[in-house]
Amino acid sequence: MKILIVNTSDIQGGAARAAYRLHKSLLSQNINSQMLVQSKSSDDFTVLVDNSKISKGINKLRPTLDSIPVRFYKNRTKTLFSASYFGFSNVVDKINEINPDIVHLHWICGGMIKIEELARIKAPIVWSLHDMWAFTGGCHYDENCGAYESDCGNCQVLGSDKPNDLSRKVFNRKQKSYSKINNITINGLSKWLYECAKSSTLLKDKKHINLPNPIDTNIFKPFDKEKSRELWSLPQDKKLVLFGAMGATSDPRKGFVELSNAMKKLKNGNIEFVVFGSSKPKNSQDFGFKTHYLGSLADDVSLVTLYSAVDIMIVPSLQENLSNAIMESLSCGTPVVGFDIGGNSDMIEHKKTGYLAKPFDTTDLKDGIEWILNNENYDELCKKAREKVLKEFDSVVVAKKYVELYKEVLVK
Secondary structure (H helix, E strand, O other): OEEEEEEEEOOOOHHHHHHHHHHHHHHHOOOEEEEEEEEOOOOOOOEEOOOOHHHHHHHHHHHHHHOHHHHHOOOOOOOOEOOOOOOOOOHHHHHHHHOOOEEEEOOOOOOOOOHHHHHHOOOOEEEEEOOOHHHOOOEOOOOOOOHHHOOOOOOOOOOOOOOOOHHHHHHHHHHHHHOOOOOEEEEEOOHHHHHHHHOOOOOOOOEEEOOOOOEOOOOOOOOOHHHHHHHOOOOOOOEEEEEEOOOOOOOHHHOHHHHHHHHHOOOOOOEEEEEEOOOOOOOOOOOOOOEEEOOOOOOHHHHHHHHHHOOEEEEOOOOOOOOHHHHHHHHOOOOEEEEOOOOHHHHOOEOOOEEEEOOOOHHHHHHHHHHHHOOOOHHHHHHHHHHHHHHHOEHHHHHHHHHHHHHHHHHO
């Protein structure tokens, strides 16, 4: 069985890290897996990229070139929007040249594949959705507008009041292209995204499944808290609250504003706040207690020691698929608080592995933080958090499910 995992990059970004983890999990199960990317950061020989000087130069420009149509919308929000119109890519030619039994698509934007080129892929396709882009008119998260269930246009992400805007055009291009693709299985990584895709106009007639991302629980496991705090120069005598994401303080979807409001309501004076994924902003928030900004983290060992150093992880996202941060934190035995939205409930069991706050209720988010920090059975929460991941998301458990899926696809 020859599997080709396709993602814009190999280890840069949440979707890339999740796709790469699946790739490594498959290899550990003796599956012939390769990964094809537009931008390679690792030195892994099983990750393929076109290294010719011309391709490397164009690939660096692709994300910028592909964003040109979006730039005409001056009132757009900060939510990512991809038109995927830029061609001249040899990615599909490379896919067909490799001739895998199954092509497993993941995050393929950033100018990697033009929408119309998907229909040229010869092998059966499995597509793991890391966000909503596959079934919208171009936004990666729809800001709860729900237009993908009918027909995009008047796009709020673009700040558009025109029916026949870029979102309608991208929507129509997808509809035409998808109609030419027969052997495709859509994987909603969370139960939420699975239901969204099933109810979408663009993908409702395709086969849908729900399988999660895997995580290596031999890497993401509890580490000594005292030593972890020592490594990060964090205080031993404080309750530490962690928040982190790519663009942690700049992307409104990540909920930093909501978290700020919740933190200001906390009564406990023995708390310090830790932020990763973002350096200290020019105009930093005053939460009333000390805040440590750690910047971007590049490796798993840093993440493991950081999750182990803190008492609680907060993921206050307003829309979220299957958060790597939640899965990683739970795997390290650190309880998580988040809003009861998206795929959060796939991992956070309310008052068992963490706390699910009422959506966007910052008082309830504050209550969740206090409930965990003051819990008499805190050690039991940590234990159940770890057990949840071992049972449902461990790389060996999940990889076997993907192998079964691939076998089913090939029987068709």
